[in-house]
Amino acid sequence: xxxxxxxxxxxxxxxxxxxxxxxxxxxxxxxxxxxxxxxxxxxxxxxxxxxxxxxxxxxxxxxxxxxxxxxxxxxxxxxxxxxxx
Numbered sequence: 001x002x003x004x005x006x007x008x009x010x011x012x013x014x015x016x017x018x019x020x021x022x023x024x025x026x027x028x029x030x031x032x033x034x035x036x037x038x039x040x041x042x043x044x045x046x047x048x049x050x051x052x053x054x055x056x057x058x059x060x061x062x063x064x065x066x067x068x069x070x071x072x073x074x075x076x077x078x079x080x081x082x083x084x085x
Contacts, residue, residue, distance in 0.1 A: 014060040
């Protein structure tokens with residue numbers, strides 16, 4: 001079983017969307033879903049377990065092994081966002 005890493009970006013099973021794992025507020029995370037995930041494109045946050053399964057049935061699942069294509073697309077997005085700042 002792969003553990004999620006804070007700050008790492010993962011693809012979602014929702015096509016073309018990525019999300020990153022962020023630090024959850026102290027005492028807020030359910031014990032069986034300790035990771036908080038944030039998607040800037042969907043403008044939402046939700047809790048997931050170590051397998052990337054969401055706590056809520058309507059939240060997208062994560063793909064734990066990031067593909068080369070999604071990582072490079074996210075890097076291009078970040079580079080573009082930095083230029084706009």
